[in-house]
Amino acid sequence: MGEGAFLIAFIVAQRLAELVLARRNTARLLAAGGVEFGRSHYPWMVALHAAWLAGLWLAGRDRAIDPFLLVVFILLQAGRIWVLVTLGRRWTTRIIVLPGERLVARGPYRWLRHPNYLIVALEIAVVPLALGLPGFAAGFTLLNALILYHRIRIENVALAWVASMGGPGQTLANETRRL
Numbered sequence: 731m732g733e734g735a736f737l738i739a740f741i742v743a744q745r746l747a748e749l750v751l752a753r754r755n756t757a758r759l760l761a762a763g764g765v766e767f768g769r770s771h772y773p774w775m776v777a778l779h780a781a782w783l784a785g786l787w788l789a790g791r792d793r794a795i796d797p798f799l800l801v802v803f804i805l806l807q808a809g810r811i812w813v814l815v816t817l818g819r820r821w822t823t824r825i826i827v828l829p830g831e832r833l834v835a836r837g838p839y840r841w842l843r844h845p846n847y848l849i850v851a852l853e854i855a856v857v858p859l860a861l862g863l864p865g866f867a868a869g870f871t872l873l874n875a876l877i878l879y880h881r882i883r884i885e886n887v888a889l890a891w892v893a894s895m896g897g898p899g900q901t902l903a904n905e906t907r908r909l
Contacts, residue, residue: 734861735791737800741857742783744807751814752823759819764826765891768884772824775877782854782870790861799860806849806856812838813846825885827892844885847878 760766814821816837820828838845854874858867 732792733795734786734793737795737803737857737860738783738786738791741786745779745783748814749823752821755819755822756824756826759822759826759828762828764828765888767825767827767888768881769824771877771880771884775823775881778870778873778877782874785866785870786857786861786863789863789866790858793861793863796860796862799856802856803853803860806853809838809845809849810853813849825881825888827888829892829895831892833889833893843889844882847882851875851878 816839817834820831820834833839842848851871851874855867855871858864858870
């Protein structure tokens with residue numbers, strides 16, 4: 731096996747650990763009265779990421795890693811950790827908001843509304859590029875952009891609902907959860 735196998739194995743282990751954390755946080759948020767938005771698109775997002783990882787394993791495990799892009803990947807991991815630490819118990823892979831809670835406005839959220847999506851989008855491009863797979867990077871970047879376009883619209887509605895907590899927002903939330 732080549733260098734690529736070690737990078738991909740690291741990413742798989744990282745994602746599995748994040749799924750454990752996300753499930754724990756999801757259960758905690760829902761038990762505390764959290765409201766989930768956009769449940770219908772979630773399987774598509776999971777499928778995209780699973781296909782990305784499987785494709786990386788099939789096409790990239792025997793490849794060398796570009797050192798510059800490996801450094802970029804490591805910097806992205808620092809950003810990923812920053813997002814996780816900033817959101818803490820509120821981080822999950824789903825869109826769940828807690829009525830009455832203030833929106834997070836510290837850490838990377840001081841500058842960006844959706845820093846985690848930027849980091850993930852860059853990872854989806856950088857990792858295959860680091861393995862010399864530009865077509866793979868372009869294809870999955872495009873697919874991810876399509877899902878993120880939909881997801882960010884839903885998340886913005888969820889965040890606006892929490893921020894306003896007005897009467898009409900409840901109807902909007904019920905409609906949006908079906909998206």
